[in-house]
Amino acid sequence: MLTGYRKWSIIFLLPSGLFLIFAYVYPMVYSFIMSFFSYSMLIPGAKPVFIGIDNYLKIFSNPSFLNSLRITFIFSIVAIFFEFIIGLFLALAMSANLRITGVFRVFMFIPLMIAPVVAGVLWRNLFHSSYGVINFFISFLDIPPQIWLGSAQQALPAVIVVEIWQQLPVFTFILAAGIASIPTELNKAALVDGCGRMRIFWNITLPLLKPAVIVAFLLRIIDTLRMFDIVYTMTQGGPGTSTKFLSLHIYEKGLKFFDIGTAAAQSWFFLIIVLLIEIYFIRLVLRRGTAR
Amino acid sequence: MFGLTKSTVEKVLLYIICTIIIIVVVFPLYWLIITSLKYDIDSYIYPPQFFPVNITFKNYIDILFLAQEGNLVKYFLNSLIITISTIFLSLLFGSMAAYSLSKNYLSIMFRRMMLAFVLVIRIFPPITTAIPYYIILSKFGLIDTHIGLIISYVAFSLPFTIWLMIGFFQSLPAEIEKAATIDGCNFWQRFIKITIPLSLPGLAVTAIFGFLYSWNEFMLASILTSENAKTLPVVIAGFISDKYLFWGKMTALGVLMTIPVIIFSSFAQRNIVRGLTFGAVKE
Amino acid sequence: MANLVLKNITKNFGKIVAVNNFNFKVNDDEFITLVGPSGCGKSTTLNIIAGLEDPTEGEIYIDNIFSNNISPSKRDIAMVFQSYALYPHMRVRENIGFGLKIRRFDKKEIRKRVTETADFLGIGNLLDRKPAELSGGQRQRVALGRAIVRKPKLFLLDEPLSNLDAKLRTRMRADLKILFSDLKGTVVYVTHDQLEAMTLSDRMVVVKDGVIQQIGSPDEIYEHPSNLFVAEFVGSPSMNFVDVKIENGVIYSDGIEMALTKQLLDKIATYGYKKEYILGIRPENIKISKSESKIRFEVEVVENAGAEYIVHLKNGKIRISLISEKDISPKRGESLNLQFDVNKTHLFDIDTKVTIY
Numbered sequence: 020m021l022t023g024y025r026k027w028s029i030i031f032l033l034p035s036g037l038f039l040i041f042a043y044v045y046p047m048v049y050s051f052i053m054s055f056f057s058y059s060m061l062i063p064g065a066k067p068v069f070i071g072i073d074n075y076l077k078i079f080s081n082p083s084f085l086n087s088l089r090i091t092f093i094f095s096i097v098a099i100f101f102e103f104i105i106g107l108f109l110a111l112a113m114s115a116n117l118r119i120t121g122v123f124r125v126f127m128f129i130p131l132m133i134a135p136v137v138a139g140v141l142w143r144n145l146f147h148s149s150y151g152v153i154n155f156f157i158s159f160l161d162i163p164p165q166i167w168l169g170s171a172q173q174a175l176p177a178v179i180v181v182e183i184w185q186q187l188p189v190f191t192f193i194l195a196a197g198i199a200s201i202p203t204e205l206n207k208a209a210l211v212d213g214c215g216r217m218r219i220f221w222n223i224t225l226p227l228l229k230p231a232v233i234v235a236f237l238l239r240i241i242d243t244l245r246m247f248d249i250v251y252t253m254t255q256g257g258p259g260t261s262t263k264f265l266s267l268h269i270y271e272k273g274l275k276f277f278d279i280g281t282a283a284a285q286s287w288f289f290l291i292i293v294l295l296i297e298i299y300f301i302r303l304v305l306r307r308g309t310a311r
Numbered sequence: 312m313f314g315l316t317k318s319t320v321e322k323v324l325l326y327i328i329c330t331i332i333i334i335v336v337v338f339p340l341y342w343l344i345i346t347s348l349k350y351d352i353d354s355y356i357y358p359p360q361f362f363p364v365n366i367t368f369k370n371y372i373d374i375l376f377l378a379q380e381g382n383l384v385k386y387f388l389n390s391l392i393i394t395i396s397t398i399f400l401s402l403l404f405g406s407m408a409a410y411s412l413s414k415n416y417l418s419i420m421f422r423r424m425m426l427a428f429v430l431v432i433r434i435f436p437p438i439t440t441a442i443p444y445y446i447i448l449s450k451f452g453l454i455d456t457h458i459g460l461i462i463s464y465v466a467f468s469l470p471f472t473i474w475l476m477i478g479f480f481q482s483l484p485a486e487i488e489k490a491a492t493i494d495g496c497n498f499w500q501r502f503i504k505i506t507i508p509l510s511l512p513g514l515a516v517t518a519i520f521g522f523l524y525s526w527n528e529f530m531l532a533s534i535l536t537s538e539n540a541k542t543l544p545v546v547i548a549g550f551i552s553d554k555y556l557f558w559g560k561m562t563a564l565g566v567l568m569t570i571p572v573i574i575f576s577s578f579a580q581r582n583i584v585r586g587l588t589f590g591a592v593k594e
Numbered sequence: 595m596a597n598l599v600l601k602n603i604t605k606n607f608g609k610i611v612a613v614n615n616f617n618f619k620v621n622d623d624e625f626i627t628l629v630g631p632s633g634c635g636k637s638t639t640l641n642i643i644a645g646l647e648d649p650t651e652g653e654i655y656i657d658n659i660f661s662n663n664i665s666p667s668k669r670d671i672a673m674v675f676q677s678y679a680l681y682p683h684m685r686v687r688e689n690i691g692f693g694l695k696i697r698r699f700d701k702k703e704i705r706k707r708v709t710e711t712a713d714f715l716g717i718g719n720l721l722d723r724k725p726a727e728l729s730g731g732q733r734q735r736v737a738l739g740r741a742i743v744r745k746p747k748l749f750l751l752d753e754p755l756s757n758l759d760a761k762l763r764t765r766m767r768a769d770l771k772i773l774f775s776d777l778k779g780t781v782v783y784v785t786h787d788q789l790e791a792m793t794l795s796d797r798m799v800v801v802k803d804g805v806i807q808q809i810g811s812p813d814e815i816y817e818h819p820s821n822l823f824v825a826e827f828v829g830s831p832s833m834n835f836v837d838v839k840i841e842n843g844v845i846y847s848d849g850i851e852m853a854l855t856k857q858l859l860d861k862i863a864t865y866g867y868k869k870e871y872i873l874g875i876r877p878e879n880i881k882i883s884k885s886e887s888k889i890r891f892e893v894e895v896v897e898n899a900g901a902e903y904i905v906h907l908k909n910g911k912i913r914i915s916l917i918s919e920k921d922i923s924p925k926r927g928e929s930l931n932l933q934f935d936v937n938k939t940h941l942f943d944i945d946t947k948v949t950i951y
Contacts, residue, residue: 023665024416027498032425035408035469042466043432046443053443105332112329123329126337132572133343134527136544137565140551141343144558150357152342184339245436248529252548266438266530273442274534286439297434486679489646494693494740495667508683 054284060277067280074284084285086260087268088292090175094264095243098182102239103232105183106190113191114198127192130185139252142181143168146253171261174254178262181249186242190235197231198224233304237297244293265289347371347562354558370559371567383546383564390542391571393457394525397464398518404465405472406514410502412473413480426477433470440466441534448535455539460532464525472517479513480506515579522575526568543568596657596747596780597622598643603652605638612638614804616652625774625781629791630801630827636784639801640750643782645669657747667696671748672741676756678733680725680740686712687721690739697744711743715773731762742777749774749781755790767793788828792816800824817938822872822947825940831877831904834914837944838873845873849909851888855936862941865950872947874940877904880916880932882924887931893924907932 054074058067078084113123130138145152146167154164167173201224209219247266250256256263256271269289273282346354347370349363374383412422444463445454453459483506491505507514529544536545547564550557598620605613613635620626628636641647643654645666654661661669672693681689688695691708699707712718715735725733734754741749755763755770771794774781785791791798792812800807800815800823808820819825825833838847843859845852850873854862882905883889891907891914903918907930916932924930941950 024414024498028411028414028416031407031411031498031502034404035473036425038404038462038466039428039432039469042462043435043440046440046447047435049447050439050443109329109332112325115325123333126333128576129340129569129573130336132523132576133340133565133569134529134544134547136527136529136547137343137561137568140547140561140565141339141346143556144346144354144562145339145342150355150359152359155358184336187336241434241436245438247438248544251529252551266436269438270441270530270534274445279442279446282442286436286442289436290439293434293436294431484677484679486675486677487681489644490673490675490679490681490740491692492646492666493644493671493673494744495696497665497667500696505681 050283050286053279054287056280058279060279070280074281075288077281078285078288083260083263084265084268087263087265090261090263091244091246091265094175094179094182094246095240098179098186098243099236099239101179101183102187102190103236106187106235107194109187109191110194110198113195127188131188133185135185135248136252138181138185139249142177142184142249143253146177168254169258171258174258174262178246178250178253181253182243182246185249186239189239193231193235193238194228197228201227229304233301236300240296240300241293244296343562343565346558347566349559351557351559370563374560374564374567386541386543386546387567389457389536389540390526393460393464393540393542394522396457396461397468397525398521400461400465401468401472401521402514402517405469405517406476406507406510407502408469409473409476409480410506413477426474429470429473433474437467437530441531444531445534454535455537455541457540460535460540460542463531463535464528467531468521468524471520475517475520476510476513479510483509519576519579522579523572526572597655598748598780598782599653599655599658600639600643601653601655603639603642603649603654605635605642605647606650612804613642613649616806618799618806618809620780620782623778623780625783625794625796627783627785627791627795627798628801629785629788629798630807632786634801635804636786636801637752640673640752640782640784643748644671644673644750669748670744670746671750672744672746673750674734674737674741674752674754676753678725678737678754678757680733680736682725685722685724686717686728686736686739689725689736690721690743693740693744707743708739711739714742715739730758731766734758734766738773747780749779751781751783753785755785755787770794789830792828800827802827818949819940820949822874822942822949825874825942825949829876831915831917833874833876833940834880835942836873836875836912836914838871839869840867840871841869847873848912849889849891850912850934852934852936852939858936858939858941861950865943868944870944871950872942872944874942875914875934875938877915877917879935879938880914881935882916882918882922883931883933885931887933889932889934891930891932893926893928893930895926896924 053067055069055071056067057070057073059065109127133141148154148164148166148169151167153167158164165173167177205223205227206219209223214222245266246264247270250262250264250267254262256267266289269282269285272278272285345361345363348366348368349360350365350367350369353360353363353365408425411417412425415422440463448454448459448462451459453462487509488501488505491501496504527544528542529548532542533545533548536542543564547561547568550561550564600616600618603613603616604611616639618626628639630636638647642649643656645661645664649662656664656669656671681692684692687708690711691704694704694707708721709718712721715738717732717735717739720728720732720736725736728736734757737754755766758766767790774794783791783794792815795812797809797811798815799809802823808815808824810818815824815828819828822835826835836847836850838845838850840846840854840862843854845854891909891912894906894908894913897904897906901920903920903924904915905918905924906913906915908914918924942948943950
C-alpha cells in the first residue's frame with residue numbers, strides 16, 4: 020500500500036528535482052570544469068586550454084580580486100552590525116505598542132519593496148556632490164559639502180548607508196517576531212524577583228532571541244556578500260576600485276573581458292568562502308548554545 | 312517594552328527617536344516621487360527644491376509613450392510575463408516537492424539529503440551561476456528570451472519556496488489529511504482538494520517573495536536579456552550614462568515599478584488574513 | 595457491515611513494541627471497544643485497521659478479505675477522529691458529502707443521502723455553515739455524519755468524546771448508543787474511559803502497554819477480570835486491593851478475618867497454594883454490618899457523593915473504600931464492622947497478578 024504513495028512522492032519531486040539539476044547542478048559543474056581551463060571568448064575561434072589549478076593559484080596573487088574581497092567583507096560586517104543594532108532597537112520599540120507602530124510597520128516595509136537598482140539611482144541623486152540633498156542637510160551642521168560618490172574614501176560608506184536603508188526591515192521584523200514570541204510572564208516574574216530592566220534585557224530577552232538573531236544573521240550574511248545591483252547603478256565600482264565588490268569584479272571578468280576560466284575559478288572560490296563563512300557561523304552559534 | 316512600564320520621559324524619547332527614523336526612512340521615498348514630478352533642470356538646482364515649483368507629468372508621459380525611449384509598455388509586459396510565470400511555476404513545482412518532502416513515505420535520509428541540497432543552493436552567490444547560465448543559454452539559443460530568464464528565476468526561487476511550504480504543510484493538522492484518505496482520496500486528490508486550499512496563506516507569502524524577487528531582479532536580467540525580453544530594472548540602469556542623468560525619467564520609472572509591488576503585496580496579504588480565519592480544527 | 599479479524603498484529607517503532615501480537619475477531623454488526631490507558635497502543639491498532647499505518651507483522655481481514663495491501667481509501671471504512679478533522683474550507687454539506695463525491699456518486703444521490711444523514715443526526719439546519727461556526731457537539735455530529743453517510747463496512751472511532759466537557763460527554767454517550775443500535779454497522783471504538791467502554795460495547799478488549807489483557811463482554815470484564823490490571827481499570831470507584839495471607843482456609847490481614855468458601859479452597863488447591871495473595875473486592879460489595887464481625891476498620895473520611903456516601907477506612911496499613919447508602923452516617927474515627935460479599939471476592943496471585951478466583 021505504501022508503494023503507491025512512494026511512487027507519487029517521487030513523481031511530485033521530479034519537476035523540482037529535474038529543474039534544480041539542470042538549472043543548478045549542470046551550470047555549476049560546467050563552471051567547475053571551466054575553472055581548470057584558460058579560455059577567452061574574446062578571441063574568435065579560441066579553444067579552452069587545460070591549465071590545472073593555475074586559475075585558483077592566481078587568485079591569491081591577484082591584487083584586484085583580493086581588493087574586491089576586502090571591500091565585500093568590510094561592507095558585510097559594517098552593514099550587518101548597524102542593521103542589527105538599529106533593527107534591535109526598532110524591534111524593541113515596536114514591541115512597546117505605542118500608537119505609532121501601526122503606521123511604522125507599513126512605512127518600514129516600503130524600502131524593501133523598491134528595486135535595488137532604483138534605490139541606487141535614488142541615493143545617487145541624494146548623495147550628489149553638487150546638488151544632492153545630503154550635502155544640503157549637513158550644511159546645517161556646518162559641515163562643508165562632501166564629494167561622496169566621487170571620493171574613494173566616502174563611496175563605500177555611502178553604499179553601506181543605502182544597503183542599511185533598504186534592508187533594515189529584515190532584521191527589524193525578524194527580531195520583532197522573536198520578541199513577540201517571548202511570553203510576557205517571564206518579564207513580570209523577573210520584575211517581581213527584583214531585576215532591573217537592563218538585567219531583564221540582557222539575561223532574558225537577548226538569550227531567548229538567539230534563534231531569531233541567528234536566522235537574521237544567516238540571511239543577511241548571504242545577501243550582503245552578493246551585493247551587485249545598488250553598486251552597479253550608484254558607482255559602477257568606482258571611483259577607481261573603491262567599491263568594486265566581488266560580484267561586480269567577477270561579472271566584469273567573465274562578461275566584459277570574457278576571461279571565462281578565471282571568472283569560473285573566482286566564482287567557485289567566492290562560493291566556497293560564502294559556504295565556509297555560513298558553516299563557521301552556524302557552528303560558532305551552536306557551540307555557544309550548548310555551552311550553557 | 313513588552314509589559315514593562317515606562318516613565319513619561321522615556322516614552323517621549325522613544326517617540327522622538329522613532330519619528331526621526333520614520334523620517335529618515337520615508338524622506339527618500341518622498342524624494343523619489345518629487346523628483347519624478349520635476350523637470351530635469353529643476354533637479355540640478357542647489358539648494359534642492361523640496362516643494363517643487365513646477366510640477367510636471369512630462370517624465371511619465373515620455374517614458375510611457377515616446378517611441379524613442381523604447382516601448383515601456385513592452386518592457387512592462389516582459390517584466391509582468393516573466394514575474395507571473397516565475398511565481399506560477401515555482402509555486403506549482405515547489406509546493407509539490409514540499410508536499411513530498413513533508414510526508415514520510417520516502418526514507419528520512421533521502422528527505423534530509425534533498426532538504427540539504429535545497430538549502431545549500433540558497434547560499435550560492437548568483438554570479439556563480441550567472442556566467443555559466445550565459446554560456447549555456449546562448450548555446451541553446453535562449454538568450455534574450457522570456458523562457459531563458461524564467462528558467463533561471465524559477466531555479467533561484469525553488470529552494471525558498473520548497474523550504475517555506477514544507478514548514479507550512481507540516482503545520483497543518485495531520486488528521487485532516489487522514490480523513491481525506493479515508494474518504495477515498497488518493498495522493499494527488501488529497502493534495503489538490505485539501506492541502507492546497509488550506510495552504511493559501513503560505514502560498515500567498517511565497518508569492519509575495521517571488522514577486523519581489525522576479526520583478527526587481529537586475530543582474531541575471533541584464534546578462535541574459537538584451538532587447539526582446541528586457542525587464543524594467545534593466546531599462547532603468549540603461550538610463551545611466553556618463554554624459555547625462557535622466558533623473559526625471561529614472562525616478563518616474565522607479566515609481567511606476569514600485570506601485571505594482573505595493574498593490575500585489577497588499578492583495579496577497581489580505582489573502583493571508585482570510586486564510587488564517589479558517590480557524591483551527593478543534594475549538 | 596462486515597466482520598474484522600486481526601491475526602498476530604504487531605507494530606514496532608524501533609525498539610518499542612507498541613502493539614504486541616493482537617489477535618481478535620469482531621463479528622458482523624458488533625460494537626467492540628479497545629480500551630486502556632493512554633499510550634497502550636489502541637490508537638495505533640485503529641490506524642492499522644484503517645490502513646493508515648502498516649503492521650510490522652500480522653494480517654488484517656476485513657469482511658474475510660486479506661486487506662494488508664489495500665490502501666485506506668479503498669477499504670470501505672469510515673473513521674471519526676478525536677479532533678473531528680473536519681475540512682475547514684468546506685461547508686457542513688460538503689464535509690459530509692466529500693467521501694461520496696470522491697467516489698463519484700451521482701449528485702442527486704449525494705444530496706439525498708447528505709440531507710437524510712443530517713436530519714438523522716439533528717444537524718439538518720447546519721448544512722450551509724462552516725466548521726468554524728459550529729460548537730464542539732455540533733462538529734462531532736458532522737464528523738459522525740461524514741462517517742455514516744457512506745454506509746461503510748466498518749466504523750472506526752478514535753476517542754470521539756474526549757474533547758467534550760463532562761456533561762456533554764454523558765449526553766453524547768447515550769446518543770451514540772442509540773445511534774449505533776439503530777444503525778447497522780460493525781464498530782471499533784477506542785477510548786481510555788472505562789465507563790464509555792462499559793456502556794457502549796458489546797465486547798471490550800482491555801489493553802495495557804501493547805498487550806491484550808482480556809477480551810469479553812462488559813459483564814465478563816467487570817465480574818470476572820482476568821488479572822489485577824483489568825480489575826482495577828474497570829469500575830469506579832475502583833476495586834480495593836489488600837495483601838492477605840491464607841492459612842487453614844482462612845484469610846488473614848489487618849482487620850480482616852474471613853473464612854474461605856469451598857469453591858475458593860478448591861480453586862486455590864488447583865492453582866497451587868502460596869500462602870500470600872492479593873484480595874480484591876469492589877466498594878459496592880462491602881457492607882456495613884449491624885452485628886459483630888471479624889472485619890473491623892476505622893473510618894478515615896466520609897465523602898458525600900449526593901446519592902450515597904463513599905467511606906474510606908483504614909486498619910493499620912490497609913486502606914479500603916466502601917459505598918454506603920445514606921441511612922447510615924459513619925463518623926470519622928468510628929470503628930465499623932464490615933461484611934465482604936464472599937461471592938464477589940477476588941484473589942490474585944501476588945507475583946503474576948493473575949486472577950485465581
